[in-house]
Amino acid sequence: MLDYKIKTFLTVCEYLNYTNAAKALNLTQPAITQQIKALEEYYDVKLFSYHNRNLALTTQGEVLRTAMTTMLFDVEKLQEKLLQTKNHTSELNFGSTHSIGEIYLPNAIIPYLDKHKGTIMNYNVDNTTEILNQLKQGTIDFAFVEGTFEKKEFSYIPISNQRFIAVCNSEREIPTIDNINELFHHPIILRETGSGGRNIVEEFLKDNGYRIEDFSTFSTFNSVRTIRKLLQADLGIAFVYEIVVEEDIKNGILKEIEIPGFHIEHEFSFVWRKDSLYKDEYLAFLHEIQPELSK
Numbered sequence: 001m002l003d004y005k006i007k008t009f010l011t012v013c014e015y016l017n018y019t020n021a022a023k024a025l026n027l028t029q030p031a032i033t034q035q036i037k038a039l040e041e042y043y044d045v046k047l048f049s050y051h052n053r054n055l056a057l058t059t060q061g062e063v064l065r066t067a068m069t070t071m072l073f074d075v076e077k078l079q080e081k082l083l084q085t086k087n088h089t090s091e092l093n094f095g096s097t098h099s100i101g102e103i104y105l106p107n108a109i110i111p112y113l114d115k116h117k118g119t120i121m122n123y124n125v126d127n128t129t130e131i132l133n134q135l136k137q138g139t140i141d142f143a144f145v146e147g148t149f150e151k152k153e154f155s156y157i158p159i160s161n162q163r164f165i166a167v168c169n170s171e172r173e174i175p176t177i178d179n180i181n182e183l184f185h186h187p188i189i190l191r192e193t194g195s196g197g198r199n200i201v202e203e204f205l206k207d208n209g210y211r212i213e214d215f216s217t218f219s220t221f222n223s224v225r226t227i228r229k230l231l232q233a234d235l236g237i238a239f240v241y242e243i244v245v246e247e248d249i250k251n252g253i254l255k256e257i258e259i260p261g262f263h264i265e266h267e268f269s270f271v272w273r274k275d276s277l278y279k280d281e282y283l284a285f286l287h288e289i290q291p292e293l294s295k
Contacts, residue, residue, distance in 0.1 A: 096144035101125035108292035129194035147196030169234035187236035
C-alpha cells in the first residue's frame, strides 16, 4: 500500500482545497496540512502555493503528482495481476479515439484475441478528451489517440501519419473553390465537442476568421461510421481522417473536396502514463499487433 500521505497529497491535488480534501478523506484540516508539510520536508520542496487566494501546485508539486499518480495506478495494476495469476487469466484495459477504434484497430485486435484466447479485453472507444481523462484516472492502462494531446503528461510512440480531409458524396456538385466560405451553404456533419477531429475543424475555421455556425446547418455525431453512412446518403459534407473513407473514395462513392490552404496530417499515437512500470508490457501488445496495423 502507498503511504497515506501520498493519498492525502493526491486528494489535495484533485480538489486544490484543504477543506474539501479533508471532507473527502474524513480527516481534519490540520491533519491534512500536517501531512502535506511532512511531504514537503521529506522532499525538501514546496508542493503548493497560493495565487490570489487560490491553492495551486508548484512545478515540483506537478512532478510529484505525476510520479505518484503513476505509482498508485501501478500498485493497483499489480493487485490485478496477482489476482489474474491466481485465476490463470490475463487482462488488457485500454481505449482509443473513434477514427482509430472504429476503423483502424479492429482488424488488428481480431488475430490477437484469436491467438490469446484466455485474454480478457476491456476496450473503450470515446473522443480524445474522454480517452485521455480515462488514462489520467487509471481507468485504462494505455490508449490509441489521434491528433494533438498534452504530450508532456504522457509517454507515447507515433504509429502512423494520417491525412485529414474534407469529403462529400461523389454526386454532390461542388466546383473548384477558392475559399472555405464557398462551402457554407452545404450542411456539415461534425464529430462531437471534445473530439480531435472537431478541434481540427474549429481551429482551421478560427484561423480563417470563421465559425462552425457559419455553415447553413450542422449536425453532430459521435461515431465516424455514422458520419460515413450520412456521407454515402449525400446528406452533407464532413471532415474526417482519410482512412475512414478511403474505400468509398476508391469505389467512387465519395470524393475529396480540395480546399486551398487545408493540408493537414496528424499522428496516430500509442499513449501510456509516463514512467509506468508496465511500459514493456504495453509495448509488447503494440509490437504484436503492429504488423496488422500496417496492412
